[in-house]
Amino acid sequence: xxxxxxxxxxxxxxxxxxxxxxxxxxxxxxxxxxxxxxxxxxxxxxxxxxxxxxxxxxxxxxxxxxxxxxxxxxxxxxxxxxxxxxxxxxxxxxxxxxxxxxxxxxxxxxxxxxxxxxxxxxxxxxxxxxxxxxxxxxxxxxxxxxxxxxxxxxxxxxxxxxxxxxxxxxxxxxxxxxxxxxxxxxxxxxxxxxxxxxxxxxxxxxxxxxxxxxxxxxxxxxxxxxxxxxxxxxxxxxxxxxxxxxxxxxxxxxxxxxxxxxxxxxxxxxxxxxxxxxxxxxxxxxxxxxxxxxxxxxxxxxxxxxxxxxxxxxxxxxxxxxxxxxxxxxxxxxxxxxxxx
Amino acid sequence: xxxxxxxxxxxxxxxxxxxxxxxxxxxxxxxxxxxxxxxxxxxxxxxxxxxxxxxxxxxxxxxxxxxxxxxxxxxxxxxxxxxxxxxxxxxxxxxxxxxxxxxxxxxxxxxxxxxxxxxxxxxxxxxxxxxxxxxxxxxxxxxxxxxxxxxxxxxxxxxxxxxxxxxxxxxxxxxxxxxxxxxxxxxxxxxxxxxxxxxxxxxxxxxxxxxxxxxxxxxxxxxxxxxxxxxxxxxxxxxxxxxxxxxxxxxxxxxxxxxxxxxxxxxxxxxxxxxxxxxxxxxxxxxxxxxxxxxxxxxxxxxxxxxxxxxxxxxxxxxxxxxxxxxxxxxxxxxxxxxxxxxxxxxxxxxxxxxxxxxxxxxxxxxxxxxxxxxxxxxxxxxxxxxxxxxxxxxxxxxxxxxxxxxxxxxxxxxxxxxxxxxxxxxxxxxxxxxxxxxxxxxxxxxxxxxxxxxxxxxxxxxxxxxxxxxxxxxxxxxxxxxxxxxxxxxxxxxxxxxxxxxxxxxxxxxxxxxxxxxxxxxxxxxxxx
Numbered sequence: 063x064x065x066x067x068x069x070x071x072x073x074x075x076x077x078x079x080x081x082x083x084x085x086x087x088x089x090x091x092x093x094x095x096x097x098x099x100x101x102x103x104x105x106x107x108x109x110x111x112x113x114x115x116x117x118x119x120x121x122x123x124x125x126x127x128x129x130x131x132x133x134x135x136x137x138x139x140x141x142x143x144x145x146x147x148x149x150x151x152x153x154x155x156x157x158x159x160x161x162x163x164x165x166x167x168x169x170x171x172x173x174x175x176x177x178x179x180x181x182x183x184x185x186x187x188x189x190x191x192x193x194x195x196x197x198x199x200x201x202x203x204x205x206x207x208x209x210x211x212x213x214x215x216x217x218x219x220x221x222x223x224x225x226x227x228x229x230x231x232x233x234x235x236x237x238x239x240x241x242x243x244x245x246x247x248x249x250x251x252x253x254x255x256x257x258x259x260x261x262x263x264x265x266x267x268x269x270x271x272x273x274x275x276x277x278x279x280x281x282x283x284x285x286x287x288x289x290x291x292x293x294x295x296x297x298x299x300x301x302x303x304x305x306x307x308x309x310x311x312x313x314x315x316x317x318x319x320x321x322x323x324x325x326x327x328x329x330x331x332x333x334x335x336x337x338x339x340x341x342x343x344x345x346x347x348x349x350x351x352x353x354x355x356x357x358x359x360x361x362x363x364x365x366x367x368x369x370x371x372x373x374x375x376x377x378x379x380x381x382x383x384x385x386x387x388x389x390x391x392x393x394x395x396x397x398x399x400x401x402x403x
Numbered sequence: 404x405x406x407x408x409x410x411x412x413x414x415x416x417x418x419x420x421x422x423x424x425x426x427x428x429x430x431x432x433x434x435x436x437x438x439x440x441x442x443x444x445x446x447x448x449x450x451x452x453x454x455x456x457x458x459x460x461x462x463x464x465x466x467x468x469x470x471x472x473x474x475x476x477x478x479x480x481x482x483x484x485x486x487x488x489x490x491x492x493x494x495x496x497x498x499x500x501x502x503x504x505x506x507x508x509x510x511x512x513x514x515x516x517x518x519x520x521x522x523x524x525x526x527x528x529x530x531x532x533x534x535x536x537x538x539x540x541x542x543x544x545x546x547x548x549x550x551x552x553x554x555x556x557x558x559x560x561x562x563x564x565x566x567x568x569x570x571x572x573x574x575x576x577x578x579x580x581x582x583x584x585x586x587x588x589x590x591x592x593x594x595x596x597x598x599x600x601x602x603x604x605x606x607x608x609x610x611x612x613x614x615x616x617x618x619x620x621x622x623x624x625x626x627x628x629x630x631x632x633x634x635x636x637x638x639x640x641x642x643x644x645x646x647x648x649x650x651x652x653x654x655x656x657x658x659x660x661x662x663x664x665x666x667x668x669x670x671x672x673x674x675x676x677x678x679x680x681x682x683x684x685x686x687x688x689x690x691x692x693x694x695x696x697x698x699x700x701x702x703x704x705x706x707x708x709x710x711x712x713x714x715x716x717x718x719x720x721x722x723x724x725x726x727x728x729x730x731x732x733x734x735x736x737x738x739x740x741x742x743x744x745x746x747x748x749x750x751x752x753x754x755x756x757x758x759x760x761x762x763x764x765x766x767x768x769x770x771x772x773x774x775x776x777x778x779x780x781x782x783x784x785x786x787x788x789x790x791x792x793x794x795x796x797x798x799x800x801x802x803x804x805x806x807x808x809x810x811x812x813x814x815x816x817x818x819x820x821x822x823x824x825x826x827x828x829x830x831x832x833x834x835x836x837x838x839x840x841x842x843x844x845x846x847x848x849x850x851x852x853x854x855x856x857x858x859x860x861x862x863x864x865x866x867x868x869x870x871x872x873x874x875x876x877x878x879x880x881x882x883x884x885x886x887x888x889x890x891x892x893x894x895x896x897x898x899x900x901x902x903x904x905x906x907x908x909x910x911x912x913x914x915x916x917x918x919x920x921x922x923x924x925x926x927x928x929x930x931x932x933x
Contacts, residue, residue, distance in 0.1 A: 164772035192761035194749060194792055223784045
């Protein structure tokens with residue numbers, strides 16, 4: 063029998079979004095803990111109330127308590143929010159899976175796929191834990207803006223109403239409006255693929271192009287996101303929501319977006335290695351581009367923007383040449399790929 | 404089922420179904436009138452006139468009264484209808500026949516399956532079992548299955564190709580030393596008087612698939628659930644009906660499947676000492692399928708709009724049944740039943756100690772899945788999703804434990820070649836005319852089969868399917884020869900026929916039927932005509 067839960071929620075991950083979530087939950091007076099891998103970070107959060115690596119410039123609320131004991135933390139929480147990067151997701155999920163039980167709720171906030179397998183995070187949760195009540199929380203939520211106290215919105219998608227209700231209850235009355243949905247695949251695809259389009263938007267900004275260009279990229283990018291989603295079984299309408307258009311607008315327009323920053327710096331001539339080595343945080347769009355490009359190639363999906371970003375990132379394609387090639391592609395019915403399903 | 408248990412089940416079925424439909428008075432009225440409408444529609448085509456007259460009078464009386472009745476009286480009338488459904492489903496059970504049936508049926512079945520002449524049928528009963536033991540191979544997780552049946556209630560869920568399946572399963576259970584399983588048998592099975600008689604008395608309950616009323620379906624699944632709660636092992640085909648296309652089921656009916664979880668939660672709430680209900684998937688695998696011609700014809704007539712209930716198929720013709728078995732066994736063709744690992748109601752594998760295990764093999768406390776605020780509780784939406792998880796585990800097990808036989812392999816390879824030769828041609832036209840090439844050189848056929856076999860061997864290594872012993876370790880020529888011997892032996896027209904050094908496709912519908920067993924495994928295929 064599980065020990066009596068005395069937390070409302072556990073946040074797994076001490077990165078920028080995990081810290082932003084902790085700030086929100088603190089504002090609402092929730093009982094929670096934050097699991098972080100490194101002891102030094104736990105100490106910094108607990109004693110200095112800062113997270114200089116992932117939330118520099120922000121002082122954290124004093125009730126945010128970090129721990130490195132995952133087993134104990136998981137046992138105490140009825141709901142667990144996973145905010146870890148895709149590259150370490152499986153490993154952390156497996157560790158959570160050593161303790162979690164079937165009545166607990168497990169929701170991830172990771173925007174990406176596992177590169178080798180092209181599996182979304184919800185599949186990894188299913189493979190690495192026994193819990194079935196899983197979900198994804200996503201939307202236009204730049205961590206910096208949340209930390210700065212701005213209002214925002216998000217979507218929690220799960221096959222289980224209980225999961226949707228639990229997550230909505232956690233954030234109810236706060237400054238983030240959490241909508242519910244059942245399209246887990248669509249939500250995950252939208253959240254992951256918009257990072258690729260954000261790279262493209264950054265490249266466009268870096269080249270000094272204006273809003274016309276960006277609008278073209280965003281709209282056609284959205285179409286590519288929806289194409290991948292539909293191929294994986296998503297509802298095309300999900301892409302008109304917060305985790306589709308919403309997240310896309312946010313991440314492509316904001317200079318706070320890490321993916322946007324990578325794109326911009328690429329256009330200005332820096333190499334990908336240089337850029338990634340200089341960053342303390344993960345730009346999920348980079349591994350996601352690789353995973354999506356491989357998937358699209360194997361399935362015969364036509365994704366010109368994804369292909370162009372892949373060329374620039376991994377095939378040393380010149381930015382100007384690649385954009386020129388993109389503009390030379392034949393044009394057809396704008397919505398043909400989505401209309402006749 | 405014990406008489407006292409039968410009464411308990413009936414009372415509970417009526418009570419629960421009644422409660423389900425009377426929580427909201429508007430729902431009660433709708434349920435009552437919907438049922439009356441569906442039943443009167445059914446009676447218009449009821450073949451048995453005496454039955455139609457009797458039931459017609461019953462429904463007319465209910466309808467006449469219901470039109471002017473108060474909500475309270477409408478509830479009572481609905482209860483009458485529910486009671487009538489429940490009585491019909493439970494049927495009549497005679498313990499004396501049950502005792503006789505458990506003694507007589509297995510050897511009789513053995514004789515039937517050996518399809519001997521009437522004289523030999525009588526004399527063969529003592530020795531028939533040995534032959535049958537050889538012809539029906541039971542493999543897989545049989546010990547885990549038996550262990551599950553000792554530790555809790557089991558629900559055997561099988562792939563479904565033929566009406567013979569339930570008989571084969573009944574025999575397999577007998578051979579495994581398990582008691583008869585409660586089974587919802589379609590009316591068409593009861594049409595065969597001898598089988599129907601024993602079915603009824605071996606725990607089978609009657610399912611009339613012409614009854615479309617939602618209330619009737621609720622009675623059926625509640626009946627199954629209540630028997631599970633009382634510890635009666637159940638058996639059903641989660642695909643709902645025989646696979647028309649010949650493919651392994653990948654979509655299951657959720658209603659009946661969900662009753663295993665429902666029974667488990669009821670047992671937990673009742674604090675039973677043995678609350679567990681385990682679901683055991685199994686596959687039945689034939690080189691030839693008795694009703695293949697009718698099934699594929701039905702599938703092709705209107706894909707997705709099957710006639711659903713076929714009463715005039717090969718199963719209803721004793722000569723065809725005898726012919727089928729004679730030919731099958733003369734070719735030394737074995738029927739494989741493969742038992743998969745038992746599952747809990749959430750799709751987790753259950754080990755021989757009765758513990759649920761997650762994907763990583765860690766022990767799972769399954770009771771906690773149904774906890775709300777620290778204790779077991781129902782949650783319709785949650786439980787429906789759990790059942791989807793279970794269904795997904797079952798379909799994976801169905802595929803993993805499907806035994807690919809030479810007929811499937813050869814039909815798949817040759818039809819794939821045919822698709823390739825008919826680019827842009829209408830799907831039905833290819834089946835009807837066969838396209839521009841009426842035959843394939845044997846060397847090409849061998850090479851095609853070799854190619855498919857190479858992929859299948861890889862799949863078997865990855866535990867994605869099983870290859871039959873008549874394929875494993877045999878050379879391509881022998882495998883093709885085996886398949887051709889089968890494909891020309893029983894069906895009215897051969898699917899494939901070798902003449903000289905060429906292989907002619909004769910009955911392409913049959914070819915499609917056996918080919919379809921291999922769809923759904925992710926084999927690379929030539930694009931099928933539309």
